[in-house]
Amino acid sequence: MIENPKLDDMVQDQAGEHANMDDVVQDQEVEHANMDDVVQDQEVEHANMDDVVQDQGGDHDNFDYDDFHYENFSHDHFDPFDGEHYQPPEDENVEDHQSEHEKSADSDDLGQQSEEQYDELVDDENNVSEVEVDMTDFNLNLDKDYGCVQMDGFHNGVGTNDEHEDIEVIDNDRWYYLDEGSEDERKRRCVLKNLAKEKRCSLGNIHKASFYVGQKFKSKKELKEKIDMHALETRRNLYYKKNDKLRLRALCRGVVPVINASGVVGLNTKNKSKGKEVNSEKVNCSWFLHASRSNTESPWFVRTLNDNHTCLQSRKIRACTATFISKRIMDQIDTNPGIPLRALQEQLQKDFEVGVSIDKVFRAKAIATKIVEGDYTKQYEILRDYVLELQATNLDTTVKIDVYSEQNPSNPTRRFKRIYICLGPLKKGFKAGLRDLLGFDGAHMKGPFPGQVLTAVGLDSNNGIYPLAYAIVETENKSSWVWFLQCLGEDLDLGSNSNFTFITDRQKGLIPAIAQLFPCAEHRYCLRHIHQNMRVKWKLKEYKDHLWRCATATTVPEFEHCMKEFSNYDKEACEWLRKIPPKHWARSHFTGRAISDILLNNLCEVFNSKIIEGRDKPIIGCLEYIRQYLMKRICNVMKVMDKAKGPLTPTATTILDVNKSHASHYIARWNGGDKYQVTGAWQDQHVVDVRNNTCTCRKWELIGIPCKHAIATLYEMTKNSEDVGDIYRWVNKVYWLDTWKNAYSYKVEPIKGRIMWPKSLCPTTLVPPIHHKQPGRPTKKRKKSEDEKLSQSQRGSQSQTGTHGVSQEEGCKVGPDGVQKLTRKYVSVTCAKCKNKGHNSRTCKGQGGGS
Numbered sequence: 126m127i128e129n130p131k132l133d134d135m136v137q138d139q140a141g142e143h144a145n146m147d148d149v150v151q152d153q154e155v156e157h158a159n160m161d162d163v164v165q166d167q168e169v170e171h172a173n174m175d176d177v178v179q180d181q182g183g184d185h186d187n188f189d190y191d192d193f194h195y196e197n198f199s200h201d202h203f204d205p206f207d208g209e210h211y212q213p214p215e216d217e218n219v220e221d222h223q224s225e226h227e228k229s230a231d232s233d234d235l236g237q238q239s240e241e242q243y244d245e246l247v248d249d250e251n252n253v254s255e256v257e258v259d260m261t262d263f264n265l266n267l268d269k270d271y272g273c274v275q276m277d278g279f280h281n282g283v284g285t286n287d288e289h290e291d292i293e294v295i296d297n298d299r300w301y302y303l304d305e306g307s308e309d310e311r312k313r314r315c316v317l318k319n320l321a322k323e324k325r326c327s328l329g330n331i332h333k334a335s336f337y338v339g340q341k342f343k344s345k346k347e348l349k350e351k352i353d354m355h356a357l358e359t360r361r362n363l364y365y366k367k368n369d370k371l372r373l374r375a376l377c378r379g380v381v382p383v384i385n386a387s388g389v390v391g392l393n394t395k396n397k398s399k400g401k402e403v404n405s406e407k408v409n410c411s412w413f414l415h416a417s418r419s420n421t422e423s424p425w426f427v428r429t430l431n432d433n434h435t436c437l438q439s440r441k442i443r444a445c446t447a448t449f450i451s452k453r454i455m456d457q458i459d460t461n462p463g464i465p466l467r468a469l470q471e472q473l474q475k476d477f478e479v480g481v482s483i484d485k486v487f488r489a490k491a492i493a494t495k496i497v498e499g500d501y502t503k504q505y506e507i508l509r510d511y512v513l514e515l516q517a518t519n520l521d522t523t524v525k526i527d528v529y530s531e532q533n534p535s536n537p538t539r540r541f542k543r544i545y546i547c548l549g550p551l552k553k554g555f556k557a558g559l560r561d562l563l564g565f566d567g568a569h570m571k572g573p574f575p576g577q578v579l580t581a582v583g584l585d586s587n588n589g590i591y592p593l594a595y596a597i598v599e600t601e602n603k604s605s606w607v608w609f610l611q612c613l614g615e616d617l618d619l620g621s622n623s624n625f626t627f628i629t630d631r632q633k634g635l636i637p638a639i640a641q642l643f644p645c646a647e648h649r650y651c652l653r654h655i656h657q658n659m660r661v662k663w664k665l666k667e668y669k670d671h672l673w674r675c676a677t678a679t680t681v682p683e684f685e686h687c688m689k690e691f692s693n694y695d696k697e698a699c700e701w702l703r704k705i706p707p708k709h710w711a712r713s714h715f716t717g718r719a720i721s722d723i724l725l726n727n728l729c730e731v732f733n734s735k736i737i738e739g740r741d742k743p744i745i746g747c748l749e750y751i752r753q754y755l756m757k758r759i760c761n762v763m764k765v766m767d768k769a770k771g772p773l774t775p776t777a778t779t780i781l782d783v784n785k786s787h788a789s790h791y792i793a794r795w796n797g798g799d800k801y802q803v804t805g806a807w808q809d810q811h812v813v814d815v816r817n818n819t820c821t822c823r824k825w826e827l828i829g830i831p832c833k834h835a836i837a838t839l840y841e842m843t844k845n846s847e848d849v850g851d852i853y854r855w856v857n858k859v860y861w862l863d864t865w866k867n868a869y870s871y872k873v874e875p876i877k878g879r880i881m882w883p884k885s886l887c888p889t890t891l892v893p894p895i896h897h898k899q900p901g902r903p904t905k906k907r908k909k910s911e912d913e914k915l916s917q918s919q920r921g922s923q924s925q926t927g928t929h930g931v932s933q934e935e936g937c938k939v940g941p942d943g944v945q946k947l948t949r950k951y952v953s954v955t956c957a958k959c960k961n962k963g964h965n966s967r968t969c970k971g972q973g974g975g976s
Contacts, residue, residue: 253584253588253589253590253723253727253728253731255589255590255731255735256589256758256761256762256765257761258735258754258757258758258761259757260735260738260739260750260753260754260757261463263738263739263750263753264459264460264462264497265498265499265742265745265746265749265750335351335354335355335358335432336351336355336414336427336430336432337427337430337432338427338428338429338430339426339427340426340427341424341425341426342416342424342425342426343424343425344424344425345373345425347425348373348416348425349373352375352414352444353444353449354444356442356443356444357442357444357445357449357477357479358477359434359438360438360439360440360442360477360478360479361377361378361379361410361412361434361436361438361439361442362377362378362379362439362441362442362443362444363375363376363377363378363412363444364376364378364443367415370421371417371418371419371420371421372415372416372417373415373416373417373425374413374414374415374416375413375414375415376409376410376412376413377409377410377411377412377413377434377436378409378410379409379410379412379434379435379436379437379439380407380408380409380410380436380437381408381409381410381411381435381436382436382437383408409436410434410435410436411431411433411434411435412431412432412433412434412435412436413429413430413431414427414429414430414431415427415428415429415430416428440478440479440480441479441480442477442479445477445479445481445485446485447485447488447489447492448489448492450473450481450485450486450489451489451490451492451493451496452493453473454469454473454489454490454493455493455496455497457469458490458493458494458497459497462494462497462498464490466483466486466487466490467483469486469489469490470482470483470486473486498742498743498746499743499745499746500743501572501573501574501743501744501893502892502893504743504744504745504746505541505744505891505892505893506890506891506892507745507879507882508526508541508544508744508745508891509526509885509887509891510882510883510884510885511745511748511749511882512524512526512885513882513883513884513885514876514877514881514882514883515546515548515752515876517883518874518875518876518877519548519549519550519873519874520549521549521552521553522546522547522548522549523545523546523547523549523552523612523615523616524544524545524546524547525543525544525545525612526541526543526544526891527542527543527544527608528540528541528542528891529541529542529894536889537888537889537890538889538890538891538892539889539890539891539892540891540892540893540894540895541744541891541892541893541894542598542599542894543596543597543598543599543605543608544596544597544744544748545594545595545596545608545609545612545613546594546595546596546748547593547594547612547613547616548752548755548873549871550871550872550873550874551591551592551593551594551755551871551873552593552616552617553871554591554868554869554870554871555583555591555593555617555868556617557864557867557868557870557871558583558584558585558586558591558859558864558865558868559720559858559859559864560583560584560585560586560719560720560721560859561624561625561626561718561719562583562584562625562626562627562628562719562720562721562723563581563582563583563593563613563625563626563627563628564581564582564583564627564628564629564726564728564729565579565580565581565606565627565628565629565632565635565729566579566580566582566629566630566632566726566729566730566732566733567579567580567601567632568580568733568736568737568740569740570597570740570747571740571741572740572741572742572743572744572747573896574744574893574894574896575599575600575894575896576597576598576599576600576894577597577598577599577600577601577605578595578596578597578733578736578740578747579595579596579597579598579601579605579606579609580592580594580595580596580729580732580733581593581594581595581609581613582728582729582732583728584721584723584728585762585865585868585869586774586777586859586860586861586862586864586865586868587765587774587775587776587777587865588721588774588776589762590728590731590732591868592732592751592755593613594609594612594613594616595748595751596609596612597744597747597748599894601632601633601634602633602634603633603634603635603637603638604634605634606632606634606635606638607634607638607641607642610638610639610642610643611642614642614643619643621642621643621644621645622645623643623645623646624645624646624647624716624718625643625646625647625718626646626647626648626649626716626718626719626721627639627643627646627647627648627649628648628649628650628651628723628726628728629648629649629650629651629726630650630651630654630726630729631650631651631654636648647708647715647716647718647719648709649709649710649715649723649724650705650709650710651724651725651726652672652673652676652710652724652725653725653726654726655672655702655705655710656669656672659672659698659701659702662698662701663695663698667694668695668698671687671690671691671694671698671699672691672702674687674690674691675687675688675691675702675711676710676711676712676724677712677724678711678712678713679712679713679722679822679823679824679827680713680821680822680823681713681714683713684707684711684713684714688702688703710724712724712823712827713823715827717823717826717827717829720827720828720829720857720859721827721828722824722827722828735754736750736751736754738750739751739754744893749876752873752876755873756872756873756874756875759869759872759873762869763869766862766865766866766869769862769865771853771862772851772853772861772862772863773853773856773860773861773862774860774861774862774865776860777830777856777860780828780830781830781831781836781852781853781856784830784831784832784833784836785833785836787833788833788834788836788837788840789837790805790806790833791803791804791805791809791833791834791837792804792805792837793813793834793837793838793840793841794841795841795842795845799814799815799816799817800812800813800814800815801813801815801838801841803820803834803837803838805833805834811834813825813834813835813838815835815838815839815842818835818855820832820834820835822834829856829857829859829860830856830857830860831852831855831856835855836852839852839855956969959971
């Protein structure tokens with residue numbers, strides 16, 4: 126156990142320690158009189174953090190297109206559970222390699238942050254903002270015939286395939302002045318007589334006549350669909366006794382009920398023969414239909430029909446198959462792809478009054494979804510057509526497709542490998558944003574074919590995400606990242622000597638890829654993932670606090686002072702941290718080229734959480750989902766711009782106002798030149814250079830907004846009658862409202878439907894990548910580490926105890942009288958008889974225990 130002279134720190138240490146709890150309990154009981162104030166302060170602090178958790182959580186599944194607003198995702202908001210990639214511990218190597226299942230963080234759990242966060246740290250000066258985008262109405266079908274199909278006959282779950290030419294309509298205008306004895310008048314009376322006929326079922330309900338003699342059908346498929354629909358509407362089981370190329374005879378399997386001598390209704394009668402009771406022959410239903418055609422080219426006609434059912438109805442209908450149901454629910458799947466299976470089952474049973482199992486509804490929905498959204502395999506064949514349409518509508522769009530090498534050049538197919546897309550409007554808008562900062566991340570595709578969605582996301586003038594490029598690759602490794610960065614470098618005109626800034630999660634192959642292509646670039650590591658590695662060995666909150674103080678220090682002397690304090694607290698942990706170069710994770714070693722002191726890669730995680738539904742679709746569906754999201758997002762950001770007031774963006778205005786309030790506590794003294802000495806409380810003294818727009822605290826240099834020392838200097842300059850001008854002129858142009866509007870002045874253009882896409886002239890056809898289906902049900906959520914599961918279960922048990930039980934401060938138990946005690950949870954019990962751990966003397970049976 127680590128000795129700590131500070132009682133307050135020692136009390137906090139107990140919340141995370143689970144080993145040697147017996148000694149801790151004794152120490153805490155001795156010093157219990159001094160714990161009340163500390164616990165109360167911690168409760169107040171934790172109560173304040175609950176509000177932060179609620180703000181940072183965000184619900185990414187419920188969108189409201191009309192009532193959009195900015196969600197604040199603090200990239201300096203430190204949460205080891207919120208993220209994409211879990212990093213296993215590798216103390217000696219900076220580049221950590223994740224396992225594939227742990228790499229699948231995907232931001233799937235980003236919408237559950239409020240349940241998984243703990244010990245939040247939020248930097249209010251840096252918030253990654255994002256607008257709400259409603260993607261619930263996303264719909265895409267690439268089937269050639271689907272766009273031309275008339276869906277009117279499938280509304281409300283009931284199909285009506287009657288031909289318009291078979292429906293007789295009375296033309297009153299034509300027959301208004303007819304003579305009483307004319308031929309047309311007799312036809313008119315005949316039509317009225319037929320329309321007046323009512324068809325009643327065995328229950329007395331009136332139904333429309335499904336068939337009539339002479340009815341014409343264009344094909345046998347249409348005729349059989351009509352028969353199946355009749356079976357479903359009348360709830361009878363029909364079968365085909367004759368079914369060939371020219372004839373079709375349908376009969377009813379129903380049995381006519383028979384009333385015996387005792388007046389009991391049954392389906393058959395029983396007679397005695399030679400002392401034995403035998404069943405008599407069943408009486409089948411008299412309904413039948415006979416249709417035929419003269420040759421294979423002519424239509425089908427109903428020749429003979431007995432439309433009266435004399436049998437009982439049934440709820441088990443053989444015609445109600447999954448394929449048949451899929452055609453009836455296709456319209457619903459088209460408008461609401463996420464409709465629950467139970468809702469479909471209840472609606473089908475209500476409409477048709479037949480029994481439908483949940484498994485059958487599941488198969489029907491899968492078939493309908495495949496028809497509506499398109500086939501996963503077939504979409505690769507028309508991928509080149511989609512690319513041509515995308516480039517034709519969005520000028521200056523870069524699309525690159527990579528395939529696996531083929532040994533036989535004459536092979537008409539090529540196996541798909543990768544695709545890279547950078548929309549022209551986004552490319553121009555990113556350059557107009559004037560901020561050379563990009564975050565890289567990857568997320569798993571969730572369809573039947575393997576793959577990763579690689580994304581490059583920047584920051585706009587309002588500290589909101591600005592997606593730039595995306596790609597679908599075979600896997601996340603050095604080869605795929607090098608290919609992605611090469612394509613991106615060509616679009617942004619980046620060379621090996623470019624001074625760009627990248628922030629990543631240290632994914633597989635990404636560190637050597639950036640070092641190979643952009644050796645002069647500034648490469649930042651996501652601080653949350655560094656702490657994720659640290660938590661494997663050092664789990665206490667104090668370690669995270671020390672890490673955060675070291676990372677947020679803006680000057681080198683302050684950084685060294687924080688590292689020294691960390692070393693005094695735990696030298697081994699500090700040495701582990703020193704192995705990671707501070708230029709990758711500490712603000713004190715950042716340059717000001719990015720005009721941002723971002724420490725967390727939340728900008729990519731926010732974007733990945735927005736496209737999570739699209740990653741479950743076929744390849745073109747996924748790409749089109751991302752494009753439509755980007756198109757809608759620009760519209761929503763423009764609505765926020767219209768409400769913005771002032772020369773600066775809302776985020777920059779908030780930061781500047783906070784700095785103004787703090788500047789009132791500082792005094793600036795002029796040296797007669799371009800520099801000022803600014804002094805405040807707690808020996809906070811810095812030098813501001815108004816010519817170079819710098820301050821020795823380096824905050825002005827890092828984010829481009831005057832710090833509190835600089836604003837105090839501007840106040841002093843105003844007192845000296847110097848022409849300072851508007852204060853926003855001292856803010857970097859990145860945060861100007863005009864810059865923000867200029868970046869979003871480039872719009873993502875819509876595209877036409879599938880049937881209007883240009884045809885690719887490429888002689889080869891793309892085929893999907895090879896995929897071996899894994900056994901079992903495919904997983905949708907990432908696999909959490911054991912440490913995450915333990916922390917989540919602890920927080921769940923705390924929330925269930927309420928006010929009496931374990932308090933919000935882990936390890937502290939609150940009694941009914943309000944007295945707080947250190948809980949003995951996770952303390953191994955020692956048996957008084959056998960002296961072994963794991964059980965007590967009451968349950969001891971001489972079996973021993975784990976020592």
